[in-house]
Every structure is written in structure tokens, then in C-alpha cells.
Amino acid sequence: MYARSSTFHGKPDNIDAGIRFVQDEVAPRLDATEGCRGLSLLVDRETGYCIATSSWDSEEAMAASDELLRSLRDRGKDILGASLQVDSWEITVMHRNQHGECCRVSWIEGDLDTMAETFRVGIMPQLEELDGFCSASLLVDRSARLGCATTAWESRAAMEASRSMAHDMRARAASDADGMIVEVHEFDLAYAHLHVPEMA
Incomplete structure (x- = not known):
């Protein structure tokens, strides 16, 4: 099993909008993506520090999804007003x-x-x-x-x-x-x- 984390250092005032984006747009897209085992989102409302982590059946499935999900990560970055770091695990x-x-x-x-x-x-x-x-x-x-x-x-x-x-x-x-x-x-x-x- 593998995971990809997207780490955002954003604006605290934008956290709720980021959560709605994950619930309404990111999660349904991941549910429809082959090999995905779901998603979690951690947030620090005081600092704007957030980590979204998707889980995958295989390294191949995770890699195959990267291009598809890149636009979602970029939108999340814009919504949160954040810097973005992506890591694979x-x-x-x-x-x-x-x-x-x-x-x-x-x-x-x-x-x-x-x-x-x-x-x-x-x-x-x-x-x-x-x-x-x-x-x-x-x-x-x-x-x-x-x-x-x-x-x-x-x-x-x-x-x-x-x-x-x-x-x-x-x-x-x-x-x-x-x-x-x-x-x-x-x-x-x-x-x-x-x-x-x-x-x-």
C-alpha cells in the first residue's frame, strides 16, 4: 500500500473553503479513480497548515493518478492561498x-x-x-x-x-x-x- 501527501501552508481564514473543496470535489474524484483507497485531510486552523493524504493499492496506481490529480492540487493551493509540497510514501x-x-x-x-x-x-x-x-x-x-x-x-x-x-x-x-x-x-x-x- 502507498500514499501521496499534499502539504499546504495556507491562510487560516481559507481553511473552511479548503475543507469544502476536499469534500465536494476532491473526494468524489478520488472515489472514481482506480486503485484509490480513500483520503484524509488534517488541518491546523490557527496556522493554515494542512495535509491531504490519498492512499493507493499500488505504487503503479498512485503514479498513474498523478497527472489526473495535479489540477486538483493546484486548485487546492489557490483556494487555501498556500505553498504546496507533494510527497510519496x-x-x-x-x-x-x-x-x-x-x-x-x-x-x-x-x-x-x-x-x-x-x-x-x-x-x-x-x-x-x-x-x-x-x-x-x-x-x-x-x-x-x-x-x-x-x-x-x-x-x-x-x-x-x-x-x-x-x-x-x-x-x-x-x-x-x-x-x-x-x-x-x-x-x-x-x-x-x-x-x-x-x-x-
Whole structure:
């Protein structure tokens, strides 16, 4: 399974228009595209930072869709008043109890195979014990030695309560992978319509 993320640094006042665009135009187009397994949209209403991620059955299906969806990304950029960065990922871990209300995303550089093993064996069991935990995923970009770990929570309060434990988990993942934490950011989950199978 693979994923493509479109990262926008836009204007906070344009977030609602961006969400409507994803719901009304982007999602129906993706639903009709062969090999697509759905779409999520993360937003930070205070900063205008947004990430739209589509999931795909194969790397070939994802690549074949690029030209078709480029115009939608450009329109999203215009609507949000944003800069745009597009990244491709391999999905190595996916576990979902439910979608949740908000997400914490952590980007970590390092040995990706070790990172994935730590995530599966060391971190997932701890996450399952935390109140309000909904889902977790790990995407990797092997060419950049970069992992993108996302955890979803049923409420902002639950996510905030998990911060100390999450800090320790990130530190362990980075240490085990002989790497470093690049960025951590918390978002609202504005749209979630994903059909990626369990991959734990």
C-alpha cells in the first residue's frame, strides 16, 4: 500500500473553503479513480497548515493518478492561498479502531526497518492502553530515510493527555533507528474516508 501527501501552508481564514473543496470535489474524484483507497485531510486552523493524504493499492496506481490529480492540487493551493509540497510514501503500519477527531504527526529520520519494528512491537501495545486512542500509522520514504507516524485521538483532551507518553515513544523510535526527530505537529482531522486494510 502507498500514499501521496499534499502539504499546504495556507491562510487560516481559507481553511473552511479548503475543507469544502476536499469534500465536494476532491473526494468524489478520488472515489472514481482506480486503485484509490480513500483520503484524509488534517488541518491546523490557527496556522493554515494542512495535509491531504490519498492512499493507493499500488505504487503503479498512485503514479498513474498523478497527472489526473495535479489540477486538483493546484486548485487546492489557490483556494487555501498556500505553498504546496507533494510527497510519496510506502505504508508500513496501519491500525485503526476508529477515525477520531484529531491527530499528532511525527516525522523521524533514521533506519526505517528498525523504526517500523519499534513501532509495531514497542509502541503500538503502549498506544492501545491510552485513553482515547483511535488509530496509528507509519508511512516511510526510503529515499529520504524519513518516517511519518500519525496517531489519531477521539478528542483534543485525549491527545493532549498523551503528550508526555508520546514524547517518550518518539525518543525511543529515533534512538532505536539511530536517527532524529524532524518535526511534530498536532492537527484536527477534518475529513477521513480511508479503506486501507490492517497492516500491523
